[in-house]
Amino acid sequence: xxxxxxxxxxxxxxxxxxxxxxxxxxxxxxxxxxxxxxxxxxxxxxxxxxxxxxxxxxxxxxxxxxxxxxxxxxxxxxxxxxxxxxxxxxxxxxxxxxxxxxxxxxxxxxxxxxxxxxxxxxxxxxxxxxxxxxxxxxxxxxxxxxxxxxxxxxxxxxxxxxxxxxxxxxxxxxxxxxxxxxxxxxxxxxxxxxxxxxx
Amino acid sequence: xxxxxxxxxxxxxxxxxxxxxxxxxxxxxxxxxxxxxxxxxxxxxxxxxxxxxxxxxxxxxxxxxxxxxxxxxxxxxxxxxxxxxxxxxxxxxxxxxxxxxxxxxxxxxxxxxxxxxxxxxxxxxxxxxxxxxxxxxxxxxxxxxxxxxxxxxxxxxxxxxxxxxxxxxxxxxxxxxxxxxxxxxxxxxxxxxxxxxxx
Numbered sequence: 001x002x003x004x005x006x007x008x009x010x011x012x013x014x015x016x017x018x019x020x021x022x023x024x025x026x027x028x029x030x031x032x033x034x035x036x037x038x039x040x041x042x043x044x045x046x047x048x049x050x051x052x053x054x055x056x057x058x059x060x061x062x063x064x065x066x067x068x069x070x071x072x073x074x075x076x077x078x079x080x081x082x083x084x085x086x087x088x089x090x091x092x093x094x095x096x097x098x099x100x101x102x103x104x105x106x107x108x109x110x111x112x113x114x115x116x117x118x119x120x121x122x123x124x125x126x127x128x129x130x131x132x133x134x135x136x137x138x139x140x141x142x143x144x145x146x147x148x149x150x151x152x153x154x155x156x157x158x159x160x161x162x163x164x165x166x167x168x169x170x171x172x173x174x175x176x177x178x179x180x181x182x183x184x185x186x187x188x189x190x191x192x193x194x195x196x197x198x199x
Numbered sequence: 200x201x202x203x204x205x206x207x208x209x210x211x212x213x214x215x216x217x218x219x220x221x222x223x224x225x226x227x228x229x230x231x232x233x234x235x236x237x238x239x240x241x242x243x244x245x246x247x248x249x250x251x252x253x254x255x256x257x258x259x260x261x262x263x264x265x266x267x268x269x270x271x272x273x274x275x276x277x278x279x280x281x282x283x284x285x286x287x288x289x290x291x292x293x294x295x296x297x298x299x300x301x302x303x304x305x306x307x308x309x310x311x312x313x314x315x316x317x318x319x320x321x322x323x324x325x326x327x328x329x330x331x332x333x334x335x336x337x338x339x340x341x342x343x344x345x346x347x348x349x350x351x352x353x354x355x356x357x358x359x360x361x362x363x364x365x366x367x368x369x370x371x372x373x374x375x376x377x378x379x380x381x382x383x384x385x386x387x388x389x390x391x392x393x394x395x396x397x398x
Contacts, residue, residue: 041299042301043289043290043301046286046293047289047290047293047294047295048293048294049290050290050291050293050294051294070279079282080282083278083279083282083283084285084286084287085286086286087245087282087284087286087287088287088289088290090241090242090245090246090283090287091242091245091246091283091287092249093242094242094243094246094249095246096246097246099242102241102242
């Protein structure tokens with residue numbers, strides 16, 4: 001199973017792709033950060049993000065996308081941009097029939113380090129170890145995206161996924177085989193469900 | 200000039216298309232509401248919104264999109280869905296090279312009724328009058344989307360547009376002629392600027 005982790009943001013949007021291996025292991029496929037210019041208007045920045053994010057979906061064809069669940073925090077101006085970027089990424093993935101899982105920062109930290117209050121350094125260190133990287137992932141910002149992808153891989157298989165609905169097709173998602181259309185069976189079912197609700 | 204007004208929302212997303220006429224008049228082209236099922240997961244709902252919104256862009260080819268500017272309010276759970284839906288709509292329009300203007304609810308109310316505190320009935324009544332409709336627009340929810348489109352038409356030409364950057368290309372946007380590519384000159388310039396920033 002290939003997971004694309006997304007740490008959403010308007011100025012910096014972290015992305016990390018991993019492939020699952022047997023026995024809860026995983027390997028890194030790609031890591032990066034989408035950036036947009038703070039001096040551009042919000043619409044131009046979201047348009048750029050859309051283009052760049054779709055390019056990653058084209059290039060890496062993930063089976064599932066894991067996005068950090070956004071909560072309201074103190075800095076309202078930042079949170080709106082983050083929510084808008086996350087909505088865009090989620091919508092672009094879902095329209096392709098790719099299931100999207102959402103995890104809070106503390107769920108991610110707990111899954112990766114054992115503690116929901118771990119700091120950035122701990123998360124980066126564990127990501128480096130789990131993915132058997134020679135050095136911490138660069139750019140540093142993208143470590144969270146990789147951590148989200150790992151978190152989804154581990155939490156996704158557990159009871160109590162934070163994604164309502166996503167758990168339903170889990171057996172299908174775990175038995176992944178690419179078929180004629182280039183979509184996995186789970187993706188085809190997802191796409192079909194999407195079509196159904198659209199009627 | 201054709202304006203698509205968007206009142207963003209995850210459960211109900213109001214859309215209204217108007218064409219400008221000489222002497223600050225305008226005519227309604229289309230009005231509707233995109234709906235998604237509250238029982239579906241957020242990713243499926245955003246995927247559906249993406250599909251439906253792109254269809255409106257295909258069908259009506261607006262020169263500009265006007266979106267309600269989202270602020271944090273008390274109900275955080277609602278505001279996140281609204282922000283995500285607005286981010287998606289803005290990103291999908293901008294990637295096509297369509298400029299997006301944003302207006303707050305009180306800017307819209309002031310532009311339409313003369314008072315930033317007007318209620319829904321007043322806005323609907325004024326929209327009906329301005330667009331010379333035989334009856335209030337249906338569905339009622341979409342009156343706000345039409346009002347946003349009218350607001351953009353009027354405020355857009357005024358000094359102090361709430362959209363940084365959008366005012367710069369206003370002379371071009373007002374001298375609209377469709378050219379070879381089906382894009383207006385302003386849209387072509389916008390698309391080019393988007394490309395530039397991407398490099």
